[in-house]
Amino acid sequence: MRACLMLLLLAVLKLHMPLLHAGEARPLAADEPTEKRLIAISSELRCLVCQNESLAGSHAELANDLRREIRTLIQDGRSDAEIMEFMVSRYGDFVRYRPPLKGTTLLLWFGPGLLFVAGLTALLLYLRRRDRTISDPPLSADEQGRAEALLQEQNSRQGPA
CATH class of the missing domain: 1.10.8.640 (Cytochrome C biogenesis protein)
Structure with a gap:
């Protein structure tokens, strides 16, 4: 049965083969x-x-x-x-x-470049501002003392290595 279907498919393709070849387009x-x-x-x-x-x-x-x-x-x-x-x-x-490059088409010619530069500038400003807000201020003397005390307490609980 499968062989019959394959033969039938090949026969149909063979009949339509000339229709599948594209010829050169005629000039109008x-x-x-x-x-x-x-x-x-x-x-x-x-x-x-x-x-x-x-x-x-x-x-x-x-x-x-x-x-x-x-x-x-x-x-x-x-x-x-x-x-x-x-x-x-x-x-x-x-x-x-x-x-043509003239007054009415300046934005068309240079708009994409200006938009890229503006976007890059905005990104750099955002990243700089973010870095400033993320950076931690130095610890005060009281905070430094508490941090050292906590570290010594933790080391004493763990015991000698």
Whole structure:
């Protein structure tokens, strides 16, 4: 019975094997240079729906629309810089993976580093303050005398070693 199931499974896999092999994707545009430019431009842009995925790799409906728009701009003869400027003017600097360094993007560029330095400073201050509160003040003369008396009493109970 087990052998029959294995043979049946192998037969089903053999029938579906051609379906499992992925072929090369067909370009969406008629000419290959347009597709190469589209991929190069869209890989520099952020998907506005996914936000952590490039426009080239996203399967969102908006990403498809934006790629179609970029393809139209390429076919209209626009340069890569003009297409980027069009996208930025429409969606803001957020659409670019590497936004330009200017006043409105300073926090975006330097914010993580500043946050790290602030966190490290806060941690060091906390540790110093904790060490100061944990350290014991020296014993007074009366406390020192009582401690010695207790130690001598304990040693006398234990006897000679």
